[in-house]
Amino acid sequence: MNDNTTNQLQQRPVDDPGLGVEAPSWVSTNPHAAKHAEGRVVVAFAVSALSALASVVAYFAIPLDVQIKIGSFHSSLHNVVFGTTMGLAIFLIGVGAVTWGRNLMDDDEVAQERHAPPSSEEARTDALVTLSEGIRASGVARRKVILASLGGALGLFALPLVVTLADMGPWPTGRKRAQTIERTIFAEATPQKPIRLVNDITWKPIKAADVEIGQLINAQPENLQDYHEVEYQQEKAKSSIILVRMDPASINIPASRKDWQVSGILCYSKICTHVGCPITLWEQQTHHLLCPCHQSTFDLGNSGRVVFGPAARSLPQLKIGVDTEGYLIATQDFTVPVGPSFFERDSRNDFQEGDA
Template sequence: MSDRSNGTPGNSGAVATADDRPDDLAHADPGLPPHRPRLSDTQPRAAKRNERQVSLLFVVSIVGTLLFFFGYFFIRLDNTVATLRLQNLLLGLGTAFAMFGIGIGIVHWAKTLMPDHEWVEERHEIRPESDRRDAERIVTGILSESGIGRRPLIRNTLIGAGALAVLPAIAIFRDLGPLPGNALRRTMWDRGVRLSRDPDGTPIRAADVTIGSVFHVIPEGLNEAEDKLEQKAKAVVLLMRLEPADLNPSPGRENWAYEGIVAYSKICTHVGCPVALYEQRTHHLLCPCHQSTFDVTQECKVIFGPAAHPLPQLPIMVDDQGYLVAQSDFLDPVGPSFWERG
């Protein structure tokens, strides 16, 4: 009787199991592809060439950082467009080369010189008393695989590139200057400072402000200030005249206006855009950036849009010559409300 009649498969259709295989085949790794060695794995000259290429990329990073510093410290701005463009070009190219060189260098190092074959390590229980030794062995293995210990050219250029790469950020932070302290809360407005037209600085008489008119206002003397732009960014004001009966001052602010003339900061409390649109019929001020809307009859309360706070009001009065003057500085912080209001 044949093997087939007994239920035993014949040679033509037999499938070997792991138990039927020889020991070397039964324990072969079935999941990992065969490793194909690279030129740098078999040829020392190729490995040396790749090492020089990685080091060259790190040197490119160093040169980029030095280029950034040259543009930052040695290109003196003289208020010309050409000089500004040159500095921006050097800063941009320097930053790009610094980041490109160190990034591509590390990638090229990993691709050509670090071990690229895969292996499987069986999971094993880590005993508490051996944790430190295991960690040391892992770190030692990583350093050995990277080849940083036996490749001083790569190691030294990487250290130089890494040390210099962070310096441009430190240099840029230097330009932020000292902490502002109370500088953001203070403007040029003070008791007795006249309200003057922007930009010519002509003082404004109360009689010049008619119902429905709007004046863009700066403190008198601002045009002569050394930090004119910085001071104007905080102190610029919108001046309007309404019927006194239309105003609804809160307790303590009854004398902040003069015969219906009110003054409010022009800087939106959302992100600092100029509030420059006044709708006479509704007495609304509109910020064109994000459509925040303020009601002048309600002390510039926000009635629409993302602004979170009313526009700060400048208390005003009239001096002996009939000119509008400030009673004090703003009592609320000017500008966006995110920095602020403690």
């Protein structure tokens, strides 16, 4: 055995069998069969589109509290119907695609020698030619009904996926925001029925005479105790407040907020206007409140305006007073939404430096 023969055996250990003579497919020689296969593909795509629409209808029409029980199986009817119709929609897209590929596309066998990457310019050109040939072989150009049905199936299958975005929460309309994130339970207060401010540890009402100059108190509205579990946590996240007392002669109180304080006792939201961290780092001498998360700093001696850091809005201030027994009370809600900013928020009422 010479060297050439050895090299050939190493490169090709067996003889190249080549490509045998391929018999034409049944569909290619039988127009009736091709038409029948095309009909099956269109039906699969059409039923897929109807299933996708059914899933959307089920999503909105079936209440979440309706249950289905079959033997040991127990689940929400809403989830069962929505999941079944969604699964059927994507399954039928697959059935239609497989039927199309196996029965209607050309099935010529092609052999190609392996080559080392990267591909040459000639190979890239050949790839584009092959792609064009594949598109031609798929029959897209002449089977417009299949293409239209596939487009409809895929398009409608995307619809229930978009609909499920509703599970991320209610649409933030102005009315919904006013009822939720732009409102706290201080809104339940009225001049005739004020809400007392209580210590957030002991839940005891706070008497104005007991608050010392320089002191900071973490507080809550007394009616927070009327809420429980999830609602309690939601309302606490918005209604948490801090009370500070400063010498009235050492702070700047705008004329529009003269009656918002009680002998130098001021009340502010405890929630940072940057990303919503709770704030309690109090600098008595400078009257500054520092957020521990990103170092936003608010001047509580000047209506809570931002003096440093990434926060873009002043800390919301709550108007407070005292009742006949000398306890601190609130008679209205914050005039601006508390917490971090959001796109739909109206900032026209935010306090700015220089406001009266």
